[in-house]
Amino acid sequence: MKIEMISFGKIAEFISNQNIDVDGIADTDAFKQYLENQFPALKSMKYKLALNKNIVQENTTINNNATIAIMPPFSGG
């Protein structure tokens, strides 16, 4: 399964934009678990995933060649 990862803000400091090729990630819940294993710093952060440019509100199936964005909240002004 090929997934393109795009990250923003503070998250981009430790997860660079990258293409991954992994097996066993069928849905966004599994992807979240994979991410937090790979990047433990995420566990203590608020962030939202977007699958193919749509915000993930519930567990969603991931298809091959999906793009997943990882977005933290910003408050600066």
Added chain:
Amino acid sequence: MSAERYNRQIILKGFGEEAQQLLLRAKVLVIGAGGLGCPALQYLAAAGIGHIGIVDDDAIALSNLHRQILFTTADIGKLKVEVAAKRLQEMNTQIGIIRHPIRLQKNNILDIISRYDYILDGTDNFESRYLINDACALLNKPLIFAAVSGFEGQLAIFNTPDHLMPSTNYRDLFPIPPDKGEIPNCAENGVIGVLPGILGTMAAAETIKLIARIGQPLTNKILSYNLLTQEQYTIGISRGEGYTLPKTVDEFLNMNYQDTNEKPQSYIEIDANELVKLQQLESVILIDVRERHEVPVLDKQIFTQVPMSEFGAFMTKEFYQKHVVLICQHGIRSVAAAEAMQEKYGDAKKIYSLKGGIVKWRDHFLRS
């Protein structure tokens, strides 16, 4: 109305006299006259928004001037609202500027935003952002949201339904505020002046598009902007579930906006794979808290030895690393060390403890 003043936009195909009238009849509240608010206010005033309210209780400081471009060196110490209102009024004498030199709170925000049609959030902290979001959702006010972090920005329009979807709000993206220190603000993290300039100007553009009913405003979308690459990434927002959004004035007044940060962030327990990942970070220190006689002996080039018996003394010294990984034989003493460090450093450092210790991950340590 002086048609001459707005001539260049009235003659624009797709804008015209009708759109200009819509701007003149609109009432827009800009919250925060800072890096985002200044450029937004300038363009809204110049474009002929009929009534513009400005909320800010702050005075101008020297460190504001690199990005808050309504203010001059001579204005330092004066109230932002006063200086901004005066300057905008000089620029456009045909519009009404209303000063609100206050800090918005639960007990005054509903009264103020109920007097306006559109709310532009240019504040600089999560407390205000959640307060404003909830108040706008309660009163059904379109909210134009702009925020920056580092070299990036976010822009969105909330509480505005479009032809595809009912309205969404900030809590559909981030249901609860981050812990204090999780996301640094501009004062801690720094900001390049032109970034809020761009985002504030984009927020003004979205406000004008909404009012004049032109183009495709960012309703139910969030745009991420990167100054360093000039890339934009737009994500569709749908309604989330299971979060608290006050539905009545009573519920709103009972919400807690101030103390969202009371729970200290705690340390994180990790496994050996996560340890390997953390080792690759730039600013990391790996600390072995076992006593000096314990085996197996780890590579002292990689693992700094600070036995628990010396840990108190170590904590009195400063060290620069941001990430601290604590390791012991079974992952019990390292938890105690993590708790002590968490208490001392709070959000200033990220603390990790290897769960199960060296015994559990023996293969990993023998290999390396």
